[in-house]
Amino acid sequence: MTAPAFYALRSGGWRDYVTLLHLPYTAWHLSYVVVGACLAASVDWPVLGLTVLAFTLAMGVGAHALDELNGRPLRTSIPDGVLVGLAVVSVGVAAAIGVAVGLDRTLWIVPLVVLGAALVPVYNLELLGGRAHTDVGFALAWGAFPVVTAYVAQTGTLRGEALLAALWATLLSLAQRRLSTPARRLRRSREPGPGDLAPLEDALRLLTGATVVLALALVVLRA
Known part of the structure; x- marks a missing residue:
């Protein structure tokens, strides 16, 4: 059987938890956090570190746990209760980090923390009739939102x-x-031929690498 994603490990045990993180895509979207922060005239590195940590928890763990709960797209054997627990704890800790940063730096970050905490279940569990679970919804929630939040922080x-x-x-x-x-x-629907998947997934790998390298270049520039 074809793996559910090019980054998916062999099913079972600890490998399911690594697969759950969607590591290439998580790195891609965390790069948006770095880009947003590095646009500031002066970068507060501890705040950037906390912002990256919060998004790692909320998006990398929480959102992906709920996504797996909603239909098992990665075909992991992680129990439902564990997925729910991972989502609740990771999003809760991420929100606490966001509020702490808000109280220390700017209260303008607090509404964004509330919005981010709501986006995780609304998008990944397809709440509100799935109206947010669209290509545009994905792009705004996991593209624009990390940039804006990191900049405001x-x-x-x-x-x-x-x-x-x-x-x-x-x-x-x-x-x-x-x-x-x-x-x-x-x-996930059939056994694809190598000519079907290779162009798509090669492009995804290249775009992941390009986005991460851009974020690293900005860190080196601002350091």
């Missing part, structure tokens, strides 16, 4: 450069969906 405000970067992340995330959706359908 650094500056306490929102300026044109952050909005333009959010638009960049939205468009790039839409491109990701245009590639990943057909690739996912091919893997």
Whole structure:
């Protein structure tokens, strides 16, 4: 049987938890956090570290746990109760980090923390009739939102450069969906030929690498 994703490990045990993290895509979207923070005139590195940690927990763990709970797209054997527990704890800790940063830096971050905590179940469990679970919803929630949140955490405000970067992340995330959706359908519906998947997944790997390298370049530039 074809693996459910190009980054999925062999099913069972600890490997299921690694697969659950969607590591390439998590790294991709955490790069948006770094880009947003590095647009600030002066980067507060501890705040950036906390912002990355919060998004790692809420998105990398919590959102992906609920996504797996909703239909088992990765075919893991992780019990439902464990997935729910991972989601609740990770999102709760991420929200606590966000509130702490807000109280220390700027209260403008608190509404974004509330919005982010709500986005995780609304998007991944397809609440509200699934109206947020669209390509545009994905791009705004996991593309624009990390950029804006990281910038606001650094500056306490929102300026044109952050909005333009959010638009960049939205468009790039839409491109990701245009590639990943057909690739996912091919893997999970039938046995694809190498010519079907290779162009799509090679492009996804290259875009992941390009986004991560851009974020690292900004860190080196601002350090």
